[in-house]
Amino acid sequence: MNLELPQRELSKASKPEVPGEEGVWVVIFGEMIVFSILFAVFLDARQKDAAAFEAGRAALDLTLGVVNTLILLTSSFAVAAAVDLYRKGDAWSARALTLVAALLGLGFCITKAFEYKAKLAAGAAVFDNPFHVYYFLLTGLHLVHVIVGIGILLTMSAYMGRPGHPARQRLMESGGLFWHLVDLLWIVIFPLLYILH
């Protein structure tokens, strides 16, 4: 462990610090607002066509949804640990955990691909039910964020070769924050689409 590099200590004893780059929070809150608008639109549409939406929901594979939830939760755990270890100078473990998170992200994409394949097997007729328009919109938009997030995680791991100075630590925090955003959005999307009615 290299004790000579300055470390950003986010502990109770020190002054409150904004995690990551301040600008990344603009992105994070922006995405949270955009998605919450989509959630509202979905909920409103569902109120107007409850039977069709319930039929769509009931046909979803709940198990795959749970698997994807557990995948993202575990990947967030890995990223949080990675960022913390990187700050403490353990670049090797940080890189390993970041790659694990990226692999889990890939697992999410593969599971999603299976779900989509099953849904689209019936052809364009699946969109006769408006529920599926929202299903693909919400999960599709989220999937784009997952893919971007995986790219960010891979970039982070590439730069985790050696422990870094506070500026680099902050960049790693920022990358991690985006991945936690991906996770927390799914925490809403999954019950919204698959469970609540």
Add this chain to the structure above:
Amino acid sequence: MAGIMHRSLAPFSVVWAVLVASSLSSWRIGGQSELGSLPADLLVVIFIALKIHLIGGYFMELRHAPRLLTLTFNLWIAAVSIMILALL
């Protein structure tokens, strides 16, 4: 990989365990036959709020962030939770 056994990762582990337990509980609630009842839906929404609050506080390190940032984040959680319950 001795670094991974670092004691400071314990909080993350506990949070992860709570997140997983909450998710499995929501899955269980969702699988019950009395779906759509208000108490079940309320519980699921509470779990959503709790999970995002934990992710924000511990994984995103908002616990150590300036109060305004944390407050804004938690306000979003509250707003989305109330919106979901209102439009169920």
